Amino acid sequence: MSETHLTxxxxxxxxxxxxxxxxxxxxxxxxxxxxxxxxxxxNAIRHILVRHEQAAVHAAExxxxxxxxxxxxxxxxxxxxxxxxxxxxxxxLDSIPxxxxxxxxxxxxxxxxxxQECDTTGITRPCTKHNYxxxxxxxxxxxxxxxxxxxRSGRPGPVVIDLPKDIQFADGVYVGPEHVQHKTYRPQTKPxxxxxxxxxxxxxxxxxxxxxxxxxxxxxxPRASALLTELVRLTGYPVTNTLMGLGAYPASDRQxxxxxxxxxxxxxxxxxHGCDVMVAIGSRFDDRVTGRLNAFSPGSAKIHVxxxxxxxxxxxRVDLPIVGDCEAFLEMALEIWRERKPRIDKDALAAWxxxxxxxxxxxxxxxxxxxxxxxxxxxxxxxxxxxxxxDAYISTEVGQxxxxxxxxxxxxxxNRWLTSGGLGTMGYGLPAAIGAQIAHPNALCIDVAGxxxxxxxxxxxxxxxxxxxxxxxxxxxxxxxxxxxxWQELLHGERYSESYSEALPDFVKxxxxxxxxxxxxxxxxELDDVIRxxxxxxxxxxxxxxxxxxENCFPMIPGGKAHNEILLGPSETLGEATPEEGMVxx
Amino acid sequence: MDTTIExxxxxxxxxxxxxxxxxxIGLFSGRGYNIExxxxxxxxxxxxxxxxxxxxxxxxxxxxxxxxxLSRLVPVHKVRDLTEExxxxxxxxxxxxxxxxxxxxxxxxxxxxxxxxxxxxxxxxSFVFELTGTSDDLDRFIELxxxxxxxxxxxxxxxxxxxxxxxx
Numbered sequence: 001m002s003e004t005h006l007t008x009x010x011x012x013x014x015x016x017x018x019x020x021x022x023x024x025x026x027x028x029x030x031x032x033x034x035x036x037x038x039x040x041x042x043n044a045i046r047h048i049l050v051r052h053e054q055a056a057v058h059a060a061e062x063x064x065x066x067x068x069x070x071x072x073x074x075x076x077x078x079x080x081x082x083x084x085x086x087x088x089x090x091x092x093l094d095s096i097p098x099x100x101x102x103x104x105x106x107x108x109x110x111x112x113x114x115x116q117e118c119d120t121t122g123i124t125r126p127c128t129k130h131n132y133x134x135x136x137x138x139x140x141x142x143x144x145x146x147x148x149x150x151x152r153s154g155r156p157g158p159v160v161i162d163l164p165k166d167i168q169f170a171d172g173v174y175v176g177p178e179h180v181q182h183k184t185y186r187p188q189t190k191p192x193x194x195x196x197x198x199x200x201x202x203x204x205x206x207x208x209x210x211x212x213x214x215x216x217x218x219x220x221x222p223r224a225s226a227l228l229t230e231l232v233r234l235t236g237y238p239v240t241n242t243l244m245g246l247g248a249y250p251a252s253d254r255q256x257x258x259x260x261x262x263x264x265x266x267x268x269x270x271x272x273h274g275c276d277v278m279v280a281i282g283s284r285f286d287d288r289v290t291g292r293l294n295a296f297s298p299g300s301a302k303i304h305v306x307x308x309x310x311x312x313x314x315x316x317r318v319d320l321p322i323v324g325d326c327e328a329f330l331e332m333a334l335e336i337w338r339e340r341k342p343r344i345d346k347d348a349l350a351a352w353x354x355x356x357x358x359x360x361x362x363x364x365x366x367x368x369x370x371x372x373x374x375x376x377x378x379x380x381x382x383x384x385x386x387x388x389x390x391d392a393y394i395s396t397e398v399g400q401x402x403x404x405x406x407x408x409x410x411x412x413x414x415n416r417w418l419t420s421g422g423l424g425t426m427g428y429g430l431p432a433a434i435g436a437q438i439a440h441p442n443a444l445c446i447d448v449a450g451x452x453x454x455x456x457x458x459x460x461x462x463x464x465x466x467x468x469x470x471x472x473x474x475x476x477x478x479x480x481x482x483x484x485x486x487w488q489e490l491l492h493g494e495r496y497s498e499s500y501s502e503a504l505p506d507f508v509k510x511x512x513x514x515x516x517x518x519x520x521x522x523x524x525x526e527l528d529d530v531i532r533x534x535x536x537x538x539x540x541x542x543x544x545x546x547x548x549x550x551e552n553c554f555p556m557i558p559g560g561k562a563h564n565e566i567l568l569g570p571s572e573t574l575g576e577a578t579p580e581e582g583m584v585x586x
Numbered sequence: 587m588d589t590t591i592e593x594x595x596x597x598x599x600x601x602x603x604x605x606x607x608x609x610x611i612g613l614f615s616g617r618g619y620n621i622e623x624x625x626x627x628x629x630x631x632x633x634x635x636x637x638x639x640x641x642x643x644x645x646x647x648x649x650x651x652x653x654x655x656l657s658r659l660v661p662v663h664k665v666r667d668l669t670e671e672x673x674x675x676x677x678x679x680x681x682x683x684x685x686x687x688x689x690x691x692x693x694x695x696x697x698x699x700x701x702x703x704x705x706x707x708x709x710x711x712s713f714v715f716e717l718t719g720t721s722d723d724l725d726r727f728i729e730l731x732x733x734x735x736x737x738x739x740x741x742x743x744x745x746x747x748x749x750x751x752x753x754x
Contacts, residue, residue, distance in 0.1 A: 121605060126616050130660040133604065150660055183601065185660050310654035313647060317587060 008137045008168040009034035012101065015144035017044050018177050021072050023063065023438055024048070025056040029076025030116060031103025034168035048438060048467060051459040053080050055431035057087020057158075058457070061096045062435025065418045066393050068221060070151050071435065073100040078116030081162075082123065086425060088158045089127040093422025094244060095219055097156035099147050100128075106166040107135060120162045129157030134164065137172030145180040154187025155308040156219055187307060191324030196332045199279070199303045199320055203333075204342030206277035208352045209237045212260065213326075215244030215421070216282015216306060218414045220326035225249070225414040227330035228281065234337060236349060238356055240268035242283050244421040247411035257356065258365075261289040262557050263403040266364035266566060267356055269555070272297050273563035274355070280304045282326040285316040286422070295562030305329045364555045364568055365407055371524050376401065376476045376547040379527060380408035380448070383474060386531045392416065392444040395432040397453030398424045400482035400553045405448040427456030430473060434460055437469040444472070444535060451477040451544075452501050461514035464540040472534050473542045475507060478549045486552045491559075511542035520544040593622065593643045594669040595676060595746045596653065597754060601661040602628050602636040609659050610638060619644060619652055623678075623721075623743030635663065637754075639745050641721075666754055668746050676746040680724045685712040686735030694734040701727045712737075720744075 006014060012035055016024070023046045028036045039047050050056040053075045060071025071091075075084050081102040091098045102124075105114040121133045130150050132143045140163075147159040203209060211232055217224045225248040232239045232255055239249050240260040249256050258265035260272055269291075272278065278300045283289070285304075290296040293315060302318040304311075305326060312321040322329060367377045387409075394409055395418040396402040402419055411417050418436060420428040429447035437445040447454075454475055464471050484499040508518030517537050521530040527545070534543045554569045600606045607626055614621050622641040629637045642652060649667070656665045668674040682703070684694045691711075698705065698715050701723070707714035717727055721744055728739060748754075 122608070125605065125609060126612055131605075182660075184663050308658065310651060310658050312654070313650055317647070 004174040005171055006174050007034070007038070008140055008163070008170050008172060009038040011137070011140045011172060011174050012144060012163070012168070013038045013042055013045065014174055015141050015177075016072060019070070019145065019148045021045055021070070024072045024074050025050055025059040025063070025435065026074030027051075027053050027056055027076065027080060029080050029103060031077035031105060031165050032074060032080075032101070032163070032168070034165065035074060035101070035103075035163075047074075048434075049463065050431065051462050052457065053083035054086050054427065055434075055457050055460045055463070057084050057091065057098065057100065058425070058428050058431035059435035059438070059460075059463075060098050061087065061091055061094075061428075062395060062418050062432030063439045064096050064098060064435075065432070066415050066436040067439045068415060070097040070099055070148055073098060075100065075102055076116065077103040077105055077120065078118045080116075081118060081120040085123060085127055086423075088124055088160065090420055090423040090425045090428065091158040092127055092129065094420065095156050095215060096158070097151040098158035099144075099151050100158060100160045102160060102162050104133070104162045104164040107164045108166070110164065120160065124160045127158075128160050131160035131162065133162045134167050137167050137170040140167065140172060141175045142180050145177040146182050148177075149180075149182050150185055153185065154189070155216075155311075188323050189307065189325040189328055191305070191322045191329045191332060193332065195320065195322045196329060197336055199305075199322060200333055200336045200340065200342065202277055202301060202303060202320065203235065203237075203279060204337075204344055206237070207345055207348035208274060208276040209235070209279065210271050210275040210277075211237060211239040211279045211281065212242075212272060212283055213239065213245045213248055213281045214242040214283025217245055217248040217326045218282075220282065222414050224282075224327035224330055227327060227334060231330055231334050231337070234334070235344065238271055238353070240264070240272065242286070242289055242421075243406055243419065245283060246406060246417045247414040250412045251410045252412060257360075259406050261286075262291070263407065263553055263555065265407070266362050266555050266568060267359040269557065269563040269566050270359045271356055275300045278302045280318070281329065282306060284311045285314065287315070290316060291557045291565075292560055292562045297563070362568065367551070373548045374521065374524050374527060374545060376404050376478065376551055377408055378524065379476060379545045379547060380404050382527050383446075383448075383531055384409055386528075386535055387444060387446070390444050390535075391440070391442070392446065393418065393433070393436040393440060395419065395429040395436065395445070395447045397429040397447070397449045397456075398426045399450045399453060400478075400486065400551075401448055401450045401453075401476040403483075403553045404476070409448075426453040430454065430457050430460045430471070431463075433471045433473075434463055434469055437464075437471050438467070445469075446472040446474055449473050449475045450482060451475050451479065451504055451507070452481045455505075458510070461511070461516055461540060461542075465515045469540060470538050471540050473540075474534070475542065475544050476547050477504075477507070477544050478547050478551065479504060480549060483553070489552070507542050507544035511540070514540070516540035516542060518542050518544065520546065522546045588646050591643050591645060592649060592669075593641065594649050594667055595674070595744060596640045596642065596656070597666045597668055597746060598638040598640065598656055598662060599664040599754060600636050600638060600659075601663070602634045603661055606636070606661045607638070609661070610640075610656065613655055613659070614642070617651075617655065619648065625743040625745055639743070641744050664754060666748075668748055671748060673749045674746055675749060676720055676744045677718055678721050678724055678744045679716065679718045679742045680728065681706070681740045682715045682717065682728060682731055682736065683712060683738040684715070684731050684735045685737045687711055690734045694731065697727070697730050697734070703727065
């Protein structure tokens with residue numbers, strides 16, 4: 001092969017192009033100026049200028065989650081890198097493939113407390129899947145290709161490449177991705193067939209089975225979701241999704257029990273508690289899912305399929321661990337099932353479904369229907385009706401509105417639900433919606449927000465305006481940090497410490513100040529018009545939906561409680577005193 | 587669930603690149619695992635490989651997690667639990683400085699002889715002993731030296747290897 005000599009900055013752009021990158025989310029600064037110069041002199045890759053580096057990462061996450069591609073971020077040294085840390089941690093916890101390039105002071109100044117210097121690789125080591133400090137321009141191309149391999153292989157995650165400014169100027173040799181192979185990193189993706197056979201046998205023999213699937217199915221690609229749907233339908237078994245896994249199975253299907261966990265449905269949580277065989281696929285037994293560990297699904301045999309061996313037996317001991325990619329597992333399991341045509345216990349399954357239908361009949365998501373005030377659940381039900389059948393992507397911030405969105409919005413397909421699950425990052429939703437809108441220019445991208453969360457990255461309205469992105473911000477405005485207020489009400493003796501949103505901006509005027517469109521609904525009668533106008537307006541819109549200030553999010557499994565101690569509504573209280581151990585749990 | 591605390595010696599083969607030790611140590615501190623001792627040195631120059639030996643303790647579930655988490659680090663080639671995989675040898679080296687005169691000095695030298703410690707440095711009022719052995723051997727020797735004028739102690743932490751013809 002003939003050697004190609006380029007500057008470090010050109011190598012970066014060339015490597016990104018060869019990796020199929022179409023868009024970078026970033027913010028310039030002194031230590032990345034050579035790369036910005038290289039961006040200026042090419043047309044293959046589009047740069048989206050955000051207004052804060054945290055938002056650059058969240059936008060890249062929204063892009064990655066809605067497309068399945070790697071999201072790319074470019075920020076400067078020092079504050080550029082530290083501002084990106086929240087986004088990187090978010091991507092790590094939710095397993096989102098990100099490559100983040102950070103500028104660094106020139107190599108001879110590293111360690112000198114130079115202007116805008118920070119120990120980026122040191123700071124980001126615990127919040128990335130891997131990171132690199134490039135000290136030799138001839139290693140640069142290899143490192144960029146490796147970074148993409150690491151970010152997207154196995155359990156995906158964020159990778160940081162720290163690039164000193166002198167390396168960006170230096171001349172070096174470019175190598176294409178076809179010449180780069182990582183020395184060690186080859187995660188196991190193909191599951192052990194004998195174990196899958198054993199799993200099929202366990203699944204077939206179950207009397208009270210449940211599929212419990214998570215973000216791993218989404219990350220495995222849309223085919224994994226299709227295979228999951230096939231397997232679930234073939235068996236006739238019930239299925240529940242985690243917050244990260246919504247959309248892997250069509251929400252409207254009869255076999256779908258809704259989301260499980262702290263604010264999951266009654267039927268999903270009780271089915272998890274009472275099942276005899278649990279099939280966990282790409283889910284990680286998060287504390288928000290399990291509730292009190294020693295009371296978690298006590299009588300079940302557990303199968304756990306995960307691409308990350310460290311997720312298996314981390315908090316819950318399982319009976320059959322299977323390391324592998326969800327798609328590969330599902331494909332193999334389906335093939336074995338079809339081959340063996342196992343006879344399932346139809347009577348037991350019918351009895352199990354009768355039990356589930358009894359739980360379902362509690363209608364755990366019901367709420368007070370009233371014209372007096374807009375109930376947040378009602379606002380989302382109306383939104384659901386208006387987006388039905390549309391090409392829609394939903395992102396959220398973090399809090400009550402997020403849980404209500406997970407409960408009330410219909411996710412029929414994977415990759416359409418963008419929410420910060422693991423880290424719970426307020427300020428995630430607007431930049432994520434921007435990232436999704438960049439990837440899907442003609443789709444309807446809605447950030448379901450709270451009035452407190454949205455203020456954490458509200459500056460991104462400018463980004464939306466600059467690129468004419470018609471993102472919609474649907475604020476369920478209850479003037480409280482709702483989830484904080486709810487916990488204070490239920491667990492801290494109604495002492496509402498610092499959770500009231502004083503001095504809120506006028507969101508209609510705020511939208512207009514940014515150059516967007518502001519709408520407001522204060523009465524149920526105004527709601528449909530506002531939603532319709534929001535959807536029909538081909539510009540960035542903030543819809544300020546003034547909802548009931550006191551509404552709480554139910555069902556709820558309080559901290560330290562088991563699935564079968566789930567509270568259905570305000571009429572059910574926690575009992576006399578709040579259990580101390582529940583209060584200390586987050 | 588098994589809650590007995592077990593002590594395990596784990597050998598880890600890693601790329602000898604900047605930050606690799608910080609990754610391993612950060613993993614232990616970040617997830618609240620114990621490190622009883624940790625040693626590291628390059629073992630294969632041409633392939634740029636270092637070997638880390640970690641002595642750690644925890645419940646069986648924690649030990650399993652530690653191994654899975656270590657294996658997940660990108661620059662890690664191999665993780666072997668020597669305690670679990672069968673008989674293995676562990677050795678540690680200590681430098682022990684003892685100061686004193688008269689009977690205590692003579693007693694220190696006599697005990698050093700029993701333990702087969704080597705005198706690396708001697709003055710009229712002090713010795714520096716080198717002792718190699720299992721960590722328990724070293725503990726016993728050091729305990730005796732405490733009563734005979736121990737003034738300084740330096741230990742390497744354990745290195746370990748499986749018995750038999752198999753390599754790591």
